[in-house]
Amino acid sequence: MLILEAIGIVGCAFAGAVDAVRARLDLFGAVLVAIVTALGGGTLRDVLLGVFPPVPLVTPWYFVVCATTALLVCAFRSKLARLRLPMEAADAVALALFTVTGATKAMQHGTPYYTAAVIGLVNGIGGGLVRDAILGRVPAVVRGEIYAIPAFGGALLLALSDLNHLPHAVLAPVTLVVIFGTRMAAVLFGWHLPTIRAKAAPAEPAKFIPEESAAERTVRIPVYPGKHAARPHPAPSRPGPAPAGVRPPHMRDHRFPAVDPDAATRSGTLRARLNGSTT
Numbered sequence: 001m002l003i004l005e006a007i008g009i010v011g012c013a014f015a016g017a018v019d020a021v022r023a024r025l026d027l028f029g030a031v032l033v034a035i036v037t038a039l040g041g042g043t044l045r046d047v048l049l050g051v052f053p054p055v056p057l058v059t060p061w062y063f064v065v066c067a068t069t070a071l072l073v074c075a076f077r078s079k080l081a082r083l084r085l086p087m088e089a090a091d092a093v094a095l096a097l098f099t100v101t102g103a104t105k106a107m108q109h110g111t112p113y114y115t116a117a118v119i120g121l122v123n124g125i126g127g128g129l130v131r132d133a134i135l136g137r138v139p140a141v142v143r144g145e146i147y148a149i150p151a152f153g154g155a156l157l158l159a160l161s162d163l164n165h166l167p168h169a170v171l172a173p174v175t176l177v178v179i180f181g182t183r184m185a186a187v188l189f190g191w192h193l194p195t196i197r198a199k200a201a202p203a204e205p206a207k208f209i210p211e212e213s214a215a216e217r218t219v220r221i222p223v224y225p226g227k228h229a230a231r232p233h234p235a236p237s238r239p240g241p242a243p244a245g246v247r248p249p250h251m252r253d254h255r256f257p258a259v260d261p262d263a264a265t266r267s268g269t270l271r272a273r274l275n276g277s278t279t
Contacts, residue, residue: 004100004101005097005098008038008101009039011093011097012034012041012094012127013038013069013070014073014087014094015037015128016033016038016070016131017030017033017069018073018080018087019131019135020033021073021074027071027074030070030073031066031067033131033135034066034070035066035070036134038094038127039056039057039066040131041125041126041127042054042056042102043056043057043126045105045119045126049105049106049111085187088187089184091128091183093180095124095151095183096124096151096154096177096179097176098123098124098127099120099121099151099175099179100120100175100179101123102120102124103117103119103155103158103159104120104158105119106119107158107159107162113156114159117152118155119155120154121151124179125147125151128140128141128147144192144193144194145192146186146192146193149193150182150183151179154178155175157171157175157178158175
C-alpha cells in the first residue's frame with residue numbers, strides 16, 4: 001500500500017507541476033500546486049474518515065517528493081511541454097492508485113460499501129479539484145471529461161468485492177487496470193460526456209429609424225468634444241450638393257426675406273391703384 005501511495009503521489013505531483021508550468025506560475029507556485037494536487041485528495045479522505053491529524057500532513061517525505069518532482073518539471077519544462085500523452089498517462093495512474101488506496105482505507109475503517117466508493121472517488125479527484133480551483137479554471141470532473149466516472153466505478157467495484165468476501169489482492173490490480181484503461185481510452189479516442197447548453201435568447205426586433213430629410217442629407221453635422229477636452233475642436237465638414245429646390249441650412253439668412261420674382265409687379269400694381277384712388 002505504501003508503494004502504491006508513493007507512486008500516486010509522484011504522478012499527481014508531476015501532473016500538477018506541469019499544469020502550473022502551462023499556467024506560467026513561478027517556481028513557488030509550481031511547488032505549491034504540485035503539493036496540493038498530490039496531498040489534497042488524501043487530506044480530504046482522512047477528514048471524512050475522522051483521522052486527525054491527516055496522514056499526508058504529518059508525513060515529511062510526502063512534501064519532499066512533491067517538491068523534488070516540481071523542481072524537476074520546472075528544470076525540463078521545455079521538453080515536457082510537447083509530451084501530452086505521457087502527462088495524461090501520469091494523471092491516469094495517479095487517479096487509479098489514489099482511488100484504490102482511498103477505497104481500501106475506507107473499508108479498513110468499517111464504512112459501508114457505498115461510503116467506501118465515495119471516499120475512493122474523493123481521494124482520486126480531490127487533489128485535481130483543488131488544483132483547478134487554484135489555477136482558476138473549471139474542474140475537469142464537471143466539464144465533460146470522463147474522469148470521475150472511472151474512479152467511482154472502480155471504487156464501487158472494489159467495495160462490492162470486499163462486501164462479497166472476494167480476494168482483495170486480486171481485485172485491487174484489476175480495479176487499477178480498469179480505471180487506468182478507461183481514462184486513457186477516453187483520452188485517446190476523445191470520449192466526452194454530453195454537456196448542458198442553454199438555449200440562445202431570441203433576437204430583439206429591429207427598431208424603427210426615421211428616414212433623413214433632404215436638408216439633413218446635405219450637411220454633415222460635426223460632433224464636438226466636451227468643453228474640458230484636450231484636443232481642439234474639429235472643423236466642420238464641407239457640405240455636399242443640395243438637391244434641386246432645397247436650400248442648405250447654412251446658406252439660409254433669417255435676417256433678410258426671401259426674394260420673390262412677382263413681388264415687384266404686385267407692388268407696382270398696388271402703388272398705381274393707390275395713386276389712382278387718391279387723385
